[in-house]
Amino acid sequence: MSQDESTLSSQQANQVLNDIESTKHAIIDGSRPPILLMLSSSISFAAIVFGYGMTEHENSWALAMWLGGIGFALSISLYLYTYRLLGIKPVIIPKSSGSIKLNIISALIFSILVFSSREIRLMGFAYAPHIAASLSAIIFFIVQYKYPTGEYIDEVKSHDDA
């Protein structure tokens, strides 16, 4: 690759961009935590959403919500510890524009799911917590799988089409 930007052609720039994305994916794919750990944190999160949706005057679902919370805290702690052993510290406070957007969108989606699980059930649709909890688990698992370090990574794609 030429070091002189004036001689950097469109094809070379395209190659560099593809290399950058491949490098990022190599790190992410090579260090992804065990699927079981991601599953346990997703299921614990779903338990919180389901418990919140079903809770009424401190009934037994409130306990389920607390147990889900403890399970979630434990799995996230183990998740961070596993990464630390590997030599990677995931992003907790987002810094890049991509990860800020990712965190805002995730927070919005999860907030809507948590609150709608209860509100829609109170409006009469009994299965709202079941649906919200399932969606939460699926979305949380996908987010962890695709962005395990908390940083937004583009899909590997060619920029030739420009």
Add this chain to the structure above:
Amino acid sequence: MTTLDPIIHAPNRLTICSVLATSSELEFRIIKEQLNVSDSVLSKQLKILEEADYIKLKKKREFNRPRTWVSLTSKGRKAFEQHINALKEIVGSL
């Protein structure tokens, strides 16, 4: 128009910034494995980035062994994002 950053543009330093952009901090060993270079070559490249205030190095003793953690500074993260934008401009995708 955004211009390419001459400090980041060198292949090894570009790879270092790319891997650092995936997380908050990375251990020296992980970056070395990714670049497939010797300790001295990596140290030299890291020094250049550190002098430009693009990265921060922290030496700690963890799990009974010394570990060097490397992270992009906010200046480095911004410079890397601008470098990517400059590359995209050359390709014409911006």
